[in-house]
Amino acid sequence: MSTGSPQNDRPTKGALDSFSHWANKHRKWVLAAPAMIFTALLIAFPLGWTLYLSLTDSSGSVRADSEFIGLENYGEVLTDFDRFWPAVGRTLYFTGGALAFEMALGMAIALLLWRPFRGEKWVRVAILLPLVATPVAVGMMWSLILDPNIGFANQALSWFGIPPQPWLAGQDTALTTLMFVDIWQWTPMVVLILLAGLTSLSDEPDEAARVDGASAWQRFWYVTFPLVMPVFITAILLRGIDALKTYDILYATKGKGGGSFHEVETLNVYAYGLSFDYNDYGMSSAVLIIFFMMIVGCIWLLTARKKRSNR
Amino acid sequence: MKSPRVLRVAGITTAALLAVGTLASCSSDTGGGDGSGVLNITLANHVWTDAIKESLPEFEQESGIDVNLTQLGEDQLSDQYNVKLNAGTNEIDVMMYRPLQEGKLFAQNKWVADITEQVEGAEDWDWSDFQEGPVEATTVEDAVVGVPIITEREVLYYRTDLLEAAGLEVPTTLEELEAAAAQISEANPGVAGFVARTGASAAVTQFSSYLYSEGGTWIDDDGNAAIDTPEAKSAYEFYGTLLREHGPDNVSTDMSWPEAMAIFTQGNAAFYTDADSLYKNAVDPASSTVADTVGFAQFPAGEDGSKPYNVPSWALGIAAESENSENAWEFIQWATSQEKMLELQQAGVPGSRVSVWEDPSATEDYPADLLEAINASFDVGVGFDRPLVISVAEVREIVGMPIVESITGGDVDAAIENAQSQFQEFLDDERG
CATH class of the missing domain: 3.40.190.10 (Periplasmic binding protein-like II)
Known part of the structure; x- marks a missing residue:
């Protein structure tokens, strides 16, 4: 009530004034409120609910009666060497392998595209094509190419006298094959991010190194790479998180349960199966919470590393 | 300002939350719907x-x-x-x-x-x-x-032209089926003698007729797992061997009926066993290159006669x-x-x-x-094609494992033993 006007005259003005005064004082909260409410509703609530489910024996229907059983699900999950631990192994193998290739290849391609050249535009478009394809279509396309009997891949191999490979049909080869499909699809994104980082660099340090007679490798390793490091780590983070939760190409090519031998069953596929095939929501939630903690751990390690490199 | 540490923890948590998008799938929701006409x-x-x-x-x-x-x-x-x-x-x-x-x-x-x-x-x-x-x-x-709308039985699909060329009669027993498949695949390079579903879970229903015809079943009269009986073993071995030795080259272990049917309708297999309700796919020229030469027969008899599911x-x-x-x-x-x-x-x-x-x-x-x-x-059929339990999806994966192991030439006995104990554990669990 900053003005002296009578309240019964213009009550709304008084209320509005006091609200804007309050809003002004708590500006940062008011502005952040929509985002915070969004986060609470759509992220914190489901997480809390999942955490709760993981402590119950909920199965069949989520709305059916379930009993609170404490950490029993976690005990069962962590001692499950048939499905859970192999799934953890596959998740790490798939993510680690895909990430390593994508970062190395991505860096190399970004460096090639960094300096202007003729036909640059066309090359960039061509490189970005896999990125815009929908993952399920990508999965189906590769299943056709890699079909052991009628696929193009084995036909191409036969021109060089190499025997046909089982690819996706092989128990031992399926996951690695899918890793390469992932690399094919997602390296362009890494290129895009790294290229943005490279273009924003100043030319001076590089020129200075050139004047000092540094070789191309030395200029990259001691000048360019450290400078582009923060962007590099951001790319690892983004791609790493995405690779960990890969689901679409696995499901599109191998179906439920990651194939008959569960040969491409990652944690995500396993949790999905527990929920949707087995209707075992307690166990599924426990797997997801453990998965969540693993991701938090990985991100924490990476950001700690990033902080150190920033110093 | 909050301390950077708090912000960082919040940041990490948010990023990780976004990563585990699947979590939201279990959240509760009362749903919409207007109850209109x-x-x-x-x-x-x-x-x-x-x-x-x-x-x-x-x-x-x-x-x-x-x-x-x-x-x-x-x-x-x-x-x-x-x-x-x-x-x-x-x-x-x-x-x-x-x-x-x-x-x-x-x-x-x-x-x-x-x-x-x-x-x-x-x-x-x-x-x-x-x-x-x-x-x-x-x-x-x-x-x-519920009101049942569609019924089906497992039948033998075969290629009349290939059988004729080989001078063979339509097989009436599983033994004859194997011999005919072997003879035809040998005489026709590139054509498999036999094809059927191979996916651990998908194959279970079609394998069931083999199991019953050999005299086996899923669950015995006392409610216990029965997939390690000699009858069940010979069914697992037969189905796997048929596909491994006379099936398509590099056979995938993920096939359900669309994939297996495609191999048959593309003219790449002589025999195929699956549900009769799918027959249109085989005899319709729009979807089948062998529409004119498809024949059908009752499911071949095993040790215990012909016992297809119905x-x-x-x-x-x-x-x-x-x-x-x-x-x-x-x-x-x-x-x-x-x-x-x-x-x-x-x-x-x-x-x-x-x-x-x-x-x-x-x-x-x-x-x-x-x-x-x-x-x-109708006269000889068995009224179920999978174990009659509550969580069927889970059990199909368990009892289907020896099928796949058998197709790939693995250790079938060990796979059966393993599946039997998991199946028994599952049954004990479900009965509470």
């Missing part, structure tokens, strides 16, 4: 659905009910039910479901309504005209929860939360009436009404040998 029908991709879709306008006109149809693939349909019915939605009224796969689960979860009164009250529509086995499958603990594969139920159950029941009555079922059966969908099967006009377009095989299967 629109009837929501959820159906699976099937010849039955295609045929019924064409006559929907007829139903809408007769009844004055607006129909909203959702059509999905088998797996996607199951997932839809899981998500929506878990959330207590009233968006689903009529649901097409698999009685042997999901019937017990849905009934236990109270996702399907008890329609005993309706089916028994509708005298003109005549519930007693439905075949006994299918009715049993849609009745859970004395409550009718099951209701799909049924219609009413969702328990539906606010439109009267209209839903009206639709079900219309879609399963004697007249409609006759029409659908003429279009190639084997139905579940006794009177329709007795009507010669229902099957006059069926290949004669197929009809003969179907009729023979």
